[in-house]
Amino acid sequence: MVLEKRLDYGFIGYQVPPMPRAARSARKRGTFRKRTEDNQMCAFDLLATVAGNMLLEKESSPTSSNTSNEKNRCEFVQKALENEDKPVKIEPSFQESSDKRVLVSELVHQAGDQNFSNRESPLPQNDVHSGLASVVTTDCSEIFVAEKLVNGENNNEMGSFTSNVDLGFSGYRDSSNCKLDCENKLIIKDDLHKTGKVPIGIGADMCSLEDPVVCDGRPPALVSSDSSVKVPLCGDHIPCSSFPAIRDDVKIVSRDDDENSSGCTHPSTIAKSIRPVSHIADRRIRKILASKYWKVSSKLKEETLSNVDGDLKLICRNRKGYYKRQRSQMNIPFKKRKIFQRSLVSNSDRWISYEGNSHSTEKGINGDDLGSCLKMHGASGTSSSVVGQHTSVQSRDSYVKLRIKSFRVPELLIEMSETATVASLKRAVMEAVTSILGGGLRVGVLLQGKKVRDDNKTLQQTGIAHDYPLDALGFTLEPNLHKNPTFMPRDSSCMLPCDTPQPLTRYPLDSTVVHQGDSHASPEPHAASLGTFIESDHDSAPSPTDTSVDKSTTDSKALVAVSAMDVDTLAVVPVHRKLKRSEMAQRRIRRPFSVTEVEALVQAVEKLGTGRWRDVKLRAFDNAKHRTYVDLKDKWKTLVHTARISPQQRRGEPVPQELLDRVLCAHAYWSQQQAKQQLKQQPETCLLL
DNA sequence: ATTAGGG
DNA sequence: CCCTAAT
Incomplete structure (x- = not known):
């Protein structure tokens, strides 16, 4: 059996609905609304729901015994899980449909092996909250936060997302970045907050990396969702009021969560009946969510941030900045991270903004180039009611707003024995994905579906002007493997402590890069590009060069053949812990001498x-x-x-x-x-x- | 950190 | 521009 999949990695993932309503744009961009199955529910949504439920439970019946709570929780979780049709959903040919993106996180989750439920859990099985803890992995510390909140504790650490993150997926690695202080206010430490810079990365959400449930032996059929997902499918089990905000938002949320302030001046016209949201449970959970997913831009004061669940109007009013969903910091090489740290990638609205603030200590070799040629736009859009269409011209430079609809991850070819178990398949996919991601990614830029090959062109030269059609631009994630895959005899101990029989799997890592639409591929896998940068020359102004848009060089070749590998040999999986230099830093953009x-x-x-x-x-x-x-x-x-x-x-x-x-x-x-x-x-x- | 040279 | 050996 050959399972050929094109993995379309969308920046969809989890999204926290309870955004300031007034801040949400009235517009709906239908194209961005993800159609998700009703049975899809992201782990964090579940967590939040569960936690909210627990809190409600606790509040409503503070005298109920622990065992009773635990039982209820377990029961609830089980029921919630039972609402999932099946744990794994592998949709064929979703590569054709742009709105059917299979998230990496989803994949990862799919790759999760239910057998892992047997594996040793760091959490004591007799933990009082095992019912909850078993749903969400111990890797997701929100669970602990939630738990602690449920328990009335409020001095919780946020973060510490470890575990699989070193495989290339994102996650908080630094538990000190934010926490809840004793007053339950969200504290985000570090200059990350001060500067408004959010370390981001392209990665799967941690919540989907969790281990399956121990609860009843069933794997958690949690699939990544975005805000349009109907969260509480388990409505029967969850009091609606346990998460009213989400429930409301879910129905009306649109993708354009509007990075700008238009929401303030253009109140949502999708007025829905808003149930009272004053429950402490909601506030708490939303605080968690906010801390996890939303990031206030630099201009937002910390007090405002701490008010995320409170006075939304205040936030709105203060909104020089904007809400952003906080991406977890990807476990990317340090150098690369240095670049990314000065950037914000909005997940919800899918545009990229880079901050040109470069008071960093690093040499100007890499960072300053980027920093100096990037401008941040989020807070300044004046005509933001047309999100992403135009950006106001600031100073003498024109800036382009970029939107990432989705990333396509490289195609994976997985061969497996027909007798392999589904668990093996999951694991194979998991390993394939992780090996791809762990091997490092580079970004490809597609314009009008064609790959933009010339990294040295300016955006303007490429045709990405400030008024270019947003949808014409696409990005791809391409493997940075380029002969670095370190093939290693498969050893399950490396990342998947599992003792199930290993199937024959194989991933041609030099395989194709699948692009948008017409499946273009890059014959030059080394042409690293970081094509989302806008050049600005203040120090020295290279005079305007040729503005020819060399589309003929943007390639229109057919996709590269997936290299077939010998099926007979022992299954191997590439594991490259050592990141190659090519992944460490992006090539500087070309800046011709004037x-x-x-x-x-x-x-x-x-x-x-x-x-x-x-x-x-x-x-x-x-x-x-x-x-x-x-x-x-x-x-x-x-x-x-x-x-x-x-x-x-x-x-x-x-x-x-x-x-x-x-x-x-x-x-x-x-x-x-x-x-x-x-x-x-x-x-x-x-x-x- | 600089210099010098190949790629 | 990158990479690196050699200072």
Whole structure:
């Protein structure tokens, strides 16, 4: 049996409905509304529901005994789970439909092996709240928070999402980032909060990485959901009031949670009857949710944040910023993370904004490039009622708002014995996905369904102008494996402590990259791109280069064949703990030297020579953070080369011949000087010998 | 951290 | 531009 799937990784995942209602746009973008099955429910939704239920339970009958509570909880969970049709839903050919994205998280979840319920759980099985804890993995510390809240404790740590995250999925790794203080206010520590920067990553939500239920032996059939999912399918078991906000929002939520402030000025027209939401349970749970999923932008004060479940109007009023669902920090290489840390990726509205705030300590080599050419937009949209269509032009630069509808993860080809168990299949998918993700991803950019290959083009040159059709742009996730897969004899101990028989599985990791629509593939798997950056040159303004949109080079080749591997050999799974350098950092964007820069460079070199690039840098490019002395040296090299070739062979913005002449002249002069120096030292060394 | 050179 | 050996 060959199970061929194209995994479409959508940025859908969990979404917390209880967003300030007034802040929600009245508009509905139907295209973004995920059609989900009624039986889909994300783990966190369940958790929240359960927790809310528990809280209600506790409040309504504070005298009820623990055992009774526990029993109810277990019962509830079981019933909730029973509402799932089946634990695994593998939809065929969903690659055709853009609205049927299979989340990685979902996949991961699918990959979850129910046999794991047997595995040792760090949680004491006799834990009072085992009913709850068994639903949500111990990896998700929200569960603990919820539990503690239920228990009346309110000094809870948020975070500590460990476990499988090191496989490339996201999760909080730092438990110190936020917590609930003794007054139950959400505290987000670190400059993450101060700066409004949310470490983000492309990854699955942790909640779907949990281990299955111990409760009744059934795996939790929890599938990722987004806000449009009807959460409490278990309505019979949950008092509606236990989660009124969600229940309401679920029905009307639209994807465009509107990063901007339009919601304040344009109250939702989808006025629904809002049930009272004053229950402590709700507040608590929503606090959890908020802490997990929503992030207030930098301009929001902390007090406001702590009010997330309280005075929504205040939030709204204060909303210089906006709510964002908080992405968990992906376990990505440090370097990469450094880049991502200054960016915000909105999950709900799917556009990317980058913050140009670059008071970081890192060298300007990587980060500053990015930081300086990215501007953040979220809070400033004035005409945000048309989300994503236009961005107001700020200063003298035009910015493009980008929206990520979905990521496509590389195609996976999985071969399995027909006699393999479903559990094995799940595990195989799991491993395939994790190996892909763990191997590192790079981003591909699609414009009009065609892959944008040239990383050096500016967005404008590519056609991504500020008024481009948003939907024309797509992103893909591509494996960064490029011959680095470290194949390892399958050893179940590496990540899946399970003793079930191992099936024959195989994942051609050099496999295809499936793109949007017409399935383009990249024959050049190394062309790392971080194509979502907007160039801004303040230090030095490279003059506008050719604005040709070279669509012919954007490739229209057919998809790359999936490399078939020998089926007979022992099953292997690539496990690369060691991340290759290619995944560590993105290539800097190309920033051609302007004539002005060349002029400055020539002048400096004339003065200082060709061996003192640091001085050249200091002298002529001290304030051009994106020009390192290596860059200058390289540029000089190319300048010399350019000066030597015929003008017809030169490319790019033409450099005045006068400058090139000076280049040659200076080069000759300093070469001569260098030679003289060598001659002077030569006898000395001879004497020494 | 810089320099020098190959890729 | 990147990568790195060599300073």
